[in-house]
Amino acid sequence: MSDASSISSHLKETRRFEPPKEFAAGARIGSRADYDRLYRESIDSPETFWKRETATLVWRKPWTTLLDWKPPHARWFDGATLNVTESCLDQHLATSTRTKTAILWESELDEGAPGTVRKITYEELYRDVVRCAGALAKLGVQKGDRVAIYMGMVPEVAIAMLACARLGAPHTVVFGGFAADALRDRINDCQCKVLITQDAGTRRGALVPLKATADKAAAQCPSIERVLVYRRLGQEKAPIEMKAGRDIDWTEALAAAGNEGEKAVELEAEHPLFILYTSGSTGKPKGVLHTTAGYLVGAHVSTKYIFDLRPDDLYWCTADVGWVTGHSYLVYGPLSNGATCFMYEGAPNFPDNGRLWRMIERHRITILYTAPTAIRAFIRWGNEWPNKSDLSSLRLLGTVGEPINPEAWMWYRQVIGKERCPIVDTWWQTETGSILLTTLPGASATKPGSTGLPFFGVVPDIVDKDGQSVGPTEGGGFLVVKRPWPSMLRTVWGDDDRFRQQYWTEIPGAYFTGDGGRRDADGYYWVVGRIDDVLNVAGHRIGTAEIESALVAHAAVAEAAAVGRPDDLKGQALVAFVTLKPGFSADSAMKAKLMTQVETEIGKFARPDAIRFADALPKTRSGKIMRRLLKDVAAGTDAKGDTSTLEDLSVLAKLRADEE
Numbered sequence: 081m082s083d084a085s086s087i088s089s090h091l092k093e094t095r096r097f098e099p100p101k102e103f104a105a106g107a108r109i110g111s112r113a114d115y116d117r118l119y120r121e122s123i124d125s126p127e128t129f130w131k132r133e134t135a136t137l138v139w140r141k142p143w144t145t146l147l148d149w150k151p152p153h154a155r156w157f158d159g160a161t162l163n164v165t166e167s168c169l170d171q172h173l174a175t176s177t178r179t180k181t182a183i184l185w186e187s188e189l190d191e192g193a194p195g196t197v198r199k200i201t202y203e204e205l206y207r208d209v210v211r212c213a214g215a216l217a218k219l220g221v222q223k224g225d226r227v228a229i230y231m232g233m234v235p236e237v238a239i240a241m242l243a244c245a246r247l248g249a250p251h252t253v254v255f256g257g258f259a260a261d262a263l264r265d266r267i268n269d270c271q272c273k274v275l276i277t278q279d280a281g282t283r284r285g286a287l288v289p290l291k292a293t294a295d296k297a298a299a300q301c302p303s304i305e306r307v308l309v310y311r312r313l314g315q316e317k318a319p320i321e322m323k324a325g326r327d328i329d330w331t332e333a334l335a336a337a338g339n340e341g342e343k344a345v346e347l348e349a350e351h352p353l354f355i356l357y358t359s360g361s362t363g364k365p366k367g368v369l370h371t372t373a374g375y376l377v378g379a380h381v382s383t384k385y386i387f388d389l390r391p392d393d394l395y396w397c398t399a400d401v402g403w404v405t406g407h408s409y410l411v412y413g414p415l416s417n418g419a420t421c422f423m424y425e426g427a428p429n430f431p432d433n434g435r436l437w438r439m440i441e442r443h444r445i446t447i448l449y450t451a452p453t454a455i456r457a458f459i460r461w462g463n464e465w466p467n468k469s470d471l472s473s474l475r476l477l478g479t480v481g482e483p484i485n486p487e488a489w490m491w492y493r494q495v496i497g498k499e500r501c502p503i504v505d506t507w508w509q510t511e512t513g514s515i516l517l518t519t520l521p522g523a524s525a526t527k528p529g530s531t532g533l534p535f536f537g538v539v540p541d542i543v544d545k546d547g548q549s550v551g552p553t554e555g556g557g558f559l560v561v562k563r564p565w566p567s568m569l570r571t572v573w574g575d576d577d578r579f580r581q582q583y584w585t586e587i588p589g590a591y592f593t594g595d596g597g598r599r600d601a602d603g604y605y606w607v608v609g610r611i612d613d614v615l616n617v618a619g620h621r622i623g624t625a626e627i628e629s630a631l632v633a634h635a636a637v638a639e640a641a642a643v644g645r646p647d648d649l650k651g652q653a654l655v656a657f658v659t660l661k662p663g664f665s666a667d668s669a670m671k672a673k674l675m676t677q678v679e680t681e682i683g684k685f686a687r688p689d690a691i692r693f694a695d696a697l698p699k700t701r702s703g704k705i706m707r708r709l710l711k712d713v714a715a716g717t718d719a720k721g722d723t724s725t726l727e728d729l730s731v732l733a734k735l736r737a738d739e740e
């Protein structure tokens with residue numbers, strides 16, 4: 081682990097925006113005093129706090145012990161039994177929510193044509209989940225069996241997840257952009273019994289051959305007994321082969337299921353809900369395990385308060401269900417709150433860069449939760465695209481995925497929110513299960529670039545390598561969490577030693593997030609990114625996020641990524657990859673201006689050794705910049721590790737072909 085105790089923060093951000101008075105007046109939590117009171121209760125009187133906040137969830141048996149903490153293992157809500165689908169579905173059937181739209185879906189192809197939009201009510205979603213659970217039960221799936229889900233962004237992926245949860249069969253959703261080898265490795269690691277997939281998906285008008293990829297993987301997975309196949313496009317558009325005795329048609333299986341899935345399986349609070357694989361420093365993905373009650377509570381309560389959900393909201397979390405954001409804030413969190421979720425199948429810039437904004441206008445979406453990298457792409461595409469659409473339905477904006485630079489934050493506020501929508505910048509991880517740091521939109525002022533304050537029940541800190549708090553200073557350190565929280569990961573599937581070593585041994589007595597950050601005098605947290613992305617620049621330790629923010633603050637820059645490369649003289653040299661906005665020239669004069677920009681914003685010591693212009697940066701389909709690939713490009717070495725999540729392989733090829 082790097083010594084982050086000397087991380088320095090050089091960017092100065094003093095802008096501050098109070099919650100709009102009209103928003104605060106109708107918010108679930110409408111003042112800083114109310115937030116402070118509830119936060120203190122969640123820390124000082126957790127039994128009282130969590131008993132009240134979990135009262136709207138469905139419990140078969142109430143919990144008898146709130147927390148059993150034997151570091152590093154926690155058991156939350158011990159003694160309780162439940163099934164998460166009864167909170168997400170069954171309870172709504174006895175209320176007016178029964179006929180409310182649960183999922184509003186739009187396909188990518190044939191935008192605007194009849195049949196491209198589906199509305200699924202809570203009653204219809206319940207019926208489909210029950211049938212899918214029954215179909216899986218007939219295929220031999222029982223409590224404790226693992227099920228892999230490899231699908232695109234269609235309502236059936238949420239139905240499959242909920243059906244597994246109804247049976248007590250932990251699901252592992254594998255992102256539809258993964259290659260066969262990555263899918264195979266995940267299936268084999270947790271020994272899945274059944275694989276659920278679809279014939280094909282669509283991405284920018286092209287077919288994504290999901291079934292063909294699933295077939296390659298399944299051929300190397302001896303634990304797979306059956307493959308359930310949803311025909312999204314049909315045999316004419318997406319011809320597939322069905323293997324006799326193994327492959328089962330989704331529609332036929334659900335039609336024949338009967339009522340086997342009607343009664344949800346009663347589960348213990350700590351029963352595994354899902355395993356989600358995330359990248360590991362060793363190159364081997366780790367299966368993060370989340371359990372039933374604690375995860376549901378974290379997703380439910382954070383969704384309700386952070387997005388200030390109202391009955392008439394149309395909420396859009398743009399994340400793919402293959403990532404944890406899609407689990408927590410597209411499926412389990414919103415549905416347990418009876419929300420209407422918008423789901424879109426394809427790319428936000430198909431058939432052009434205005435697609436996302438037109439969907440917001442067409443459906444009158446009220447909450448938009450997306451990634452900083454997506455926001456920077458929107459900036460690069462130009463203001464004319466959002467300005468063509470009526471975005472007046474939006475009342476709340478959110479960001480997730482990585483630190484957002486202040487200038488992108490301001491663009492989001494001004495161009496998309498028209499300076500009237502609060503922004504919740506959220507920090508959390510696959511491992512945390514739900515949001516741990518943010519501002520509440522009606523309660524606290526926001527600061528561009530700051531992820532805000534701790535959420536209820538969360539005790540974070542900034543510490544040095546010995547676990548000592550560094551206090552509210554401009555200096556930085558390691559971001560840790562000092563007390564257990566309900567939605568925390570319970571272990572790494574099949575590798576508890578790795579769980580202990582990676583998260584609980586680096587900093588004495590705390591969960592180590594792997595991120596560096598600082599805390600200001602107001603108690604706001606500023607996350608500078610992964611400790612691995614902290615560079616030694618002329619004896620200063622600085623996070624790449626600050627260098628990137630300095631570059632993006634220039635009017636010509638849409639997006640930037642800073643990485644280190646080996647240097648015989650310095651040990652490490654700084655290389656910046658920059659994408660310019662339309663109308664600006666990628667020439668030596670622009671390089672000089674950007675060098676000066678970094679010097680002015682941070683200091684001469686942070687001046688990049690090289691600036692390389694790029695039409696685009698390598699990203700995953702979820703929008704994250706793949707900095708490890710940029711490190712390889714900067715160093716002139718071949719790409720290491722898995723590139724199957726890369727959105728566009730040609731981006732990487734072009735970067736390698738271009739000379740500095």
